Amino acid sequence: MLLIHCPYCKEKLPELEFEYAGQAHIARPLNPAEQSDAEWRDYLFIRSNVRGDHAEQWRHTHGCGRYFNALRNTVSDKFIATYEIEQPRPTGSEEGEKSNEQLES
Amino acid sequence: MSNLRVDGKGRINRDKRIRFTFDGVSYEGFEGDTVASALLANGVHLMGRSFKYHRPRGPVTAGSEEPNALIGTSRGGAGRFEPNTRATVQEIYEGLTTVSQNKWPSLNFDVGAINDKLHKLFAAGFYYKTFMWPKSFWDKVYEPVIRASAGLGVSPSEPDADAYASRYLYAELLIVGAGPAGLAAALTAARNGTDVVLVDENRELGGSLLSEAPASIDGKPTETWLSECIEELSTLPNVRLMTRSVAIGYYHENMVGVAEKLTDHLAYPPAGAPRERMWRIRAKEVILAQGALERPLVFDGNDRPGVMMASAAQTYLNRYGVKVGTAAVVMTSHDSAWYAAFDLVDAGVTIAALVDVRSSVGDHLLSEAQARGITVKTGHTVLSVAGKKRVSGVQVGRVTGDGKVSDITSVSCDTVLMSGGWTPSLHLFSHTKGSLHWDEENEVFLPGEKTERCHIAGGGRGLWSQQAAFDDGVLAAEQALTSLGQTAKTISVDVDGDRAGSGIVMEELPSNDDKLLAGHL
Amino acid sequence: MAFNTIVETLPAMGRFSLRCKRENTVAMSKALGFELPSTISELVRSGNVTALKLGPDEWMLTCPMDERAKIKEPLAAVYADAVHSLTEVSSREVSIRVSGPEAEELLSTSCPRNLRELTVGCGVRTVFDSVQVILTREEQNQFRLDVWRSFVPHVMGLLSVATKEFECGL
Ligand SMILES: [Zn+2]
Numbered sequence: 015m016l017l018i019h020c021p022y023c024k025e026k027l028p029e030l031e032f033e034y035a036g037q038a039h040i041a042r043p044l045n046p047a048e049q050s051d052a053e054w055r056d057y058l059f060i061r062s063n064v065r066g067d068h069a070e071q072w073r074h075t076h077g078c079g080r081y082f083n084a085l086r087n088t089v090s091d092k093f094i095a096t097y098e099i100e101q102p103r104p105t106g107s108e109e110g111e112k113s114n115e116q117l118e119s
Numbered sequence: 120m121s122n123l124r125v126d127g128k129g130r131i132n133r134d135k136r137i138r139f140t141f142d143g144v145s146y147e148g149f150e151g152d153t154v155a156s157a158l159l160a161n162g163v164h165l166m167g168r169s170f171k172y173h174r175p176r177g178p179v180t181a182g183s184e185e186p187n188a189l190i191g192t193s194r195g196g197a198g199r200f201e202p203n204t205r206a207t208v209q210e211i212y213e214g215l216t217t218v219s220q221n222k223w224p225s226l227n228f229d230v231g232a233i234n235d236k237l238h239k240l241f242a243a244g245f246y247y248k249t250f251m252w253p254k255s256f257w258d259k260v261y262e263p264v265i266r267a268s269a270g271l272g273v274s275p276s277e278p279d280a281d282a283y284a285s286r287y288l289y290a291e292l293l294i295v296g297a298g299p300a301g302l303a304a305a306l307t308a309a310r311n312g313t314d315v316v317l318v319d320e321n322r323e324l325g326g327s328l329l330s331e332a333p334a335s336i337d338g339k340p341t342e343t344w345l346s347e348c349i350e351e352l353s354t355l356p357n358v359r360l361m362t363r364s365v366a367i368g369y370y371h372e373n374m375v376g377v378a379e380k381l382t383d384h385l386a387y388p389p390a391g392a393p394r395e396r397m398w399r400i401r402a403k404e405v406i407l408a409q410g411a412l413e414r415p416l417v418f419d420g421n422d423r424p425g426v427m428m429a430s431a432a433q434t435y436l437n438r439y440g441v442k443v444g445t446a447a448v449v450m451t452s453h454d455s456a457w458y459a460a461f462d463l464v465d466a467g468v469t470i471a472a473l474v475d476v477r478s479s480v481g482d483h484l485l486s487e488a489q490a491r492g493i494t495v496k497t498g499h500t501v502l503s504v505a506g507k508k509r510v511s512g513v514q515v516g517r518v519t520g521d522g523k524v525s526d527i528t529s530v531s532c533d534t535v536l537m538s539g540g541w542t543p544s545l546h547l548f549s550h551t552k553g554s555l556h557w558d559e560e561n562e563v564f565l566p567g568e569k570t571e572r573c574h575i576a577g578g579g580r581g582l583w584s585q586q587a588a589f590d591d592g593v594l595a596a597e598q599a600l601t602s603l604g605q606t607a608k609t610i611s612v613d614v615d616g617d618r619a620g621s622g623i624v625m626e627e628l629p630s631n632d633d634k635l636l637a638g639h640l
Numbered sequence: 641m642a643f644n645t646i647v648e649t650l651p652a653m654g655r656f657s658l659r660c661k662r663e664n665t666v667a668m669s670k671a672l673g674f675e676l677p678s679t680i681s682e683l684v685r686s687g688n689v690t691a692l693k694l695g696p697d698e699w700m701l702t703c704p705m706d707e708r709a710k711i712k713e714p715l716a717a718v719y720a721d722a723v724h725s726l727t728e729v730s731s732r733e734v735s736i737r738v739s740g741p742e743a744e745e746l747l748s749t750s751c752p753r754n755l756r757e758l759t760v761g762c763g764v765r766t767v768f769d770s771v772q773v774i775l776t777r778e779e780q781n782q783f784r785l786d787v788w789r790s791f792v793p794h795v796m797g798l799l800s801v802a803t804k805e806f807e808c809g810l
Binding site: 282284285286287288289381382388389390391392393396399401 | 745748749750751752753754756801802804805808809810
């Protein structure tokens, strides 16, 4: 069971209080009506499948209730950083960045 | 029934006799005995039959690594039967009922053992291809017979009647294993005020000190030192000691699952008591001090009742006060079995021959063996074992330059004690995805790169002597405490009469016969 | 040593979930007559009213049942200037008090948090055997669990099984 640092509670807490909530930093298009079908599909469904450092959203569901972002290495399953939802993606670990391979969807 | 107890030996309570049954026969043991040690004290080695070929089987170890002596236990009432319990782990208590497994119609006369004689015919898939004809035979003959004689034990037919509890626990330091390394680490950290949890699978703390006590520790008899050590640890408020507690899994962020047995050793458990408690222990630092497991040697018949690890015989003697036989042949490639032989001779067991596949061994071993009048055969090997339900002798031969064997003679014995050296217990470490690296010199896998905040101490790092284990435990605790940002005050534990040793690894012993290498399942 | 920890449910109390933006907390505090806590897990008491900060913009306010107006009315009065959401959840939850020397260990049977790090006078939302609860450490050996009503039989059942386990002394 992982321990996850909540950037709002500022504590490392048991995974049981958290929920995974998908890939991070996917901006909703400002004008959905102007999107082509392909663009809209990409926004809705196309996700990266990274072998290495992956930016993702988590929610501290059974704690402060907040969504936040995390950078987690998908090979070691270790959290490199967690950060508030508006903050930009931090640089990952050297090893994680090196092994960042995007698998074709 | 023979009595193979040795006066003055063992950590059993001789004031408390306990009766239990095995296959309907009543036996007596003492408080502190396991089913295996109590049966061995009564001269019983045959404790079950193997899964497929129904070969007779007896205990080969004295601990949780036991692969052979698997029994069924009934703890009274519906839903309290358990198959495949290790006889070497199950403690006896008044009224315990146990049964052997994989035998039909009885343990001594087993129909399935014919498979053993015919084992060359029994290739994989044999069952599915052979018993097809005539069709009418399937329902009435083949299936009932196969069902009666197959399977690893009997599945319980009732729902489990027991309750199981669980607990979360946080600690600064978790130590797994309470042998010399674990105890030294615990003492170092405990005296420093660190919040320590020490878990051990046995009913008593001490690990190898219980099986092979050095002459003295810190100038005191081992028993005195050990009880003072446990007394100190148990009175410190920052220490939690857990016995009968098996670390079963090592998960992310230093969470270790520990299954604590609460009632399996009690004749009258308190009403409503849970049978086991599952601990999820989250520690900032973990020390794995799980020691090492002795390796068996490969020779024809090494699974016969009466063949066991040399260290197991030593444990049965020193911990349970039981001689596993009266005349033993020792077959080894490591010094440790020599010490086991010395302990056995000193307790009145005849060592019919001490066979070492190595052509030369240390002079101190030879002179100690000579002083005890042991027949030593270096550069020799055991070729095969005679006897069916109990060893009656072995064939021993000289290893020649070309890896073959000559000058073959027979030696009578009722026990064969083998040792192929030691393998560090790194199972839990491997749960963490920690890498292992091959150590050429000692021919063992040792812990490599770590992924968690854990430290390995003692036998797990390939250190064989008890002095080295104590020293390594202190070192591991110092490292853990430094990592916790605490400054450790070092301690020292001084062992007198330490038995260091070395050996070689034999994947299979020299033999003139290649066809025997197929495994007997 | 005999087991001496008591598990009991508490009488109904007034409970309100307050959500508001950071810039409005000053007005909220002024209306309530005390400073709302500013860090998560902090609990503030003023007379019979308590306020526990659960999330960045979320507080749980409690009071005796007959004093609910003390919370509702002053906040309603400032609504026009300080927009917020105040929802009464008095009957949603039941409080369970666990008090006695073994209270912390009793809760560790089902709570995955390190309870030693929960200081006296603090409270957090967490889980108790996968039931979401608000856990407050009222005193060193006294905890309160606020549990949604429908989960109470489950939580009380677990605590009763755990109590039996402790009582048998193994
Ligand atoms: Zn949080």
